[in-house]
Ligand SMILES: NC(=O)C1=CN([C@@H]2O[C@H](COP(=O)(O)OP(=O)(O)OC[C@H]3O[C@@H](n4cnc5c(N)ncnc54)[C@H](O)[C@@H]3O)[C@@H](O)[C@H]2O)C=CC1
């Protein structure tokens with residue numbers, strides 16, 4: 132029997148699965164586990180099931196000790212894990228691709244609709260108690276039909292978002308590290324372009340690439356200036372892909388029409404200027420937040436950990 136540390140609350144079904152084979156030490160506090168507590172608990176662990184709010188770095192891996200075999204993230208994004216540090220120590224890192232693709236694409240499409248149709252503004256207006264009535268020019272937004280969606284990072288979630296946008300009548304362009312399956316590109320009518328062209332031609336730019344040194348502030352003042360003044364930026368990927376101060380300034384100056392965000396540069400803090408602006412929709416990192424999706428993510432993370440601890444390859448390895 133091995134010892135598995137779970138760094139935060141996860142669905143019971145996944146805990147039961149882990150407990151059936153191993154001794155499980157799961158943090159159950161209402162708040163995130165503190166760093167000191169986490170470093171103390173991982174000592175002697177053979178497996179760590181981590182949430183994206185916990186930094187899994189060399190210090191933590193060393194605090195765990197040389198018996199640590201697996202870090203299973205309950206997330207597809209793994210910018211919270213120092214993967215080279217895992218690899219150097221012979222530790223398998225794993226994530227949860229696929230099971231959250233549709234849920235996250237739904238939120239991206241939701242943000243596209245909310246921002247282009249000014250749904251947040253309308254909701255806030257009614258709740259404010261201010262008088263309102265139907266008017267020819269009241270809260271006019273922008274139609275999606277015949278407009279262009281630019282997808283940055285055409286992986287699972289990027290493609291699922293493109294599929295939804297196509298159903299709303301949008302044309303698709305994308306920029307990605309690699310070409311996508313030609314059959315999927317044909318189905319979507321998606322054209323691969325470079326980032327500069329994507330920014331110039333898109334009416335909505337939606338970010339779906341992973342976060343890392345190559346994508347830090349991929350969208351900054353220069354890129355925002357390249358976008359149409361009628362365009363919208365949607366980010367369900369990771370906050371620091373966008374220079375948030377530059378975005379606030381572009382939204383304030385009307386350099387772009389609006390934005391929809393699910394993630395933040397210094398999460399959970401939100402740039403104070405963004406909170407003041409009407410033309411940005413702000414969601415609290417809800418991409419995968421459905422009961423079904425979170426359960427599937429936790430079960431896949433458990434499967435990843437269990438496979439490695441029984442000497443097999445995990446279903447979703449990173450390294
Ligand atoms: N808001 C939320 O709750 C959620 C956010 N995410 C974020 O979405 C990201 C994408 O997830 P998936 O689509 O499942 O991953 P994926 O690995 O299927 O897709 C990522 C795509 O980005 C491309 N890419 C990599 N580097 C790039 C670069 N420098 N420029 C442009 N494209 C690049 C890859 O080639 C790949 O096609 C995750 O890394 C995570 O950060 C994922 C799930 C939920």
Ligand SMILES: O=CC(=O)O
Nearest residue numbers: 205206207208419
């Ligand atoms: O942000 C969520 C993830 O799974 O990545």
